[in-house]
Amino acid sequence: MTVIEACDVSLTFQTADGPVHALKDVSLTIAPGDFVSFIGPSGCGKTTFLRTIAALETPTGGTLAVNGMTPEAARKARAYGYVFQAPGLYPWRTIAGNISLPLEIMGFSRSDRAQRIARVLDLVDLTGFGSKYPWQLSGGMQQRASIARALAFDADILLMDEPFGALDEIVRDRLNEALLDLWKKTGKTIGFVTHSIPEAVYLSTRIVVMSPRPGRITRVIDSPLPRDRPLEIRDTPEFIALAQQVREGLREGHSYD
Numbered sequence: 740m741t742v743i744e745a746c747d748v749s750l751t752f753q754t755a756d757g758p759v760h761a762l763k764d765v766s767l768t769i770a771p772g773d774f775v776s777f778i779g780p781s782g783c784g785k786t787t788f789l790r791t792i793a794a795l796e797t798p799t800g801g802t803l804a805v806n807g808m809t810p811e812a813a814r815k816a817r818a819y820g821y822v823f824q825a826p827g828l829y830p831w832r833t834i835a836g837n838i839s840l841p842l843e844i845m846g847f848s849r850s851d852r853a854q855r856i857a858r859v860l861d862l863v864d865l866t867g868f869g870s871k872y873p874w875q876l877s878g879g880m881q882q883r884a885s886i887a888r889a890l891a892f893d894a895d896i897l898l899m900d901e902p903f904g905a906l907d908e909i910v911r912d913r914l915n916e917a918l919l920d921l922w923k924k925t926g927k928t929i930g931f932v933t934h935s936i937p938e939a940v941y942l943s944t945r946i947v948v949m950s951p952r953p954g955r956i957t958r959v960i961d962s963p964l965p966r967d968r969p970l971e972i973r974d975t976p977e978f979i980a981l982a983q984q985v986r987e988g989l990r991e992g993h994s995y996d
């Protein structure tokens with residue numbers, strides 16, 4: 740059983756300066772409950788790949804299935820929630836109002852919305868903050884609210900495009916722990932874009948290393964770490980060895996040369 744199956748996915752953008760090969764022959768299978776991180780330098784196609792899974796871009800070659808459907812059909816079936824780099828909350832709506840908006844658009848009843856909002860606020864530890872406005876919350880809390888919004892449909896898949904990139908390291912640590920906790924509680928399949936080696940190693944069951952020009956996968960590393968991961972696991976030899984493998988993978992692709 741696979742949740743996401745990419746087979747030789749390519750995407751070439753035609754630009755005024757000529758074609759840009761954002762993805763070239765990307766093949767990957769993601770199983771239910773996997774936490775898969777995509778890591779690589781700017782321009783290696785991480786965001787583009789996540790966007791093709793979410794049917795926000797259309798591949799120019801290869802095949803891609805999400806829950807056994809085309810990405811478009813999966814989007815219509817509300818197969819996933821998507822978290823963007825910036826929280827993107829509407830300042831004139833409360834936190835509960837922001838989470839409610841997509842549910843309102845989809846025609847969920849008022850009582851169903853209220854139940855869902857309470858459940859997802861609890862999942863991201865923001866119970867009691869529903870009536871606040873985004874500007875009344877810290878950056879980390881706003882990003883948690885945007886995760887809550889993505890969870891409101893209760894889709895089995897969560898796609899996250901570098902959600903914690905703009906946050907300081909202490910807040911990021913806390914959100915990493917909170918995300919692992921949420922993942923363990925819900926059993927969701929998570930696709931996560933990051934630039935950070937420790938973040939990728941700490942969170943993932945599989946780490947996909949990508950390289951640019953053309954954007955492609957250079958290594959897929961299966962993590963031997965247990966699913967229960969206190970932050971201190973980052974000081975263990977197993978963690979450090981895994982980080983080293985990722986770094987080598989990045990170097991192989993000449994990524995940071």
Ligand SMILES: Nc1ncnc2c1ncn2[C@@H]1O[C@H](COP(=O)(O)OP(=O)(O)OP(=O)(O)O)[C@@H](O)[C@H]1O
Pocket residue numbers: 752753754759760761779780781782783784785786787788954
């Ligand atoms: N709509 C577009 N039109 C033209 N080129 C694009 C478009 N979207 C992305 N690209 C190009 O495709 C390549 C891959 O971009 P992408 O944003 O997926 O990389 P990334 O690995 O996510 O980078 P970053 O880490 O900076 O977010 C880049 O060269 C980018 O300039």
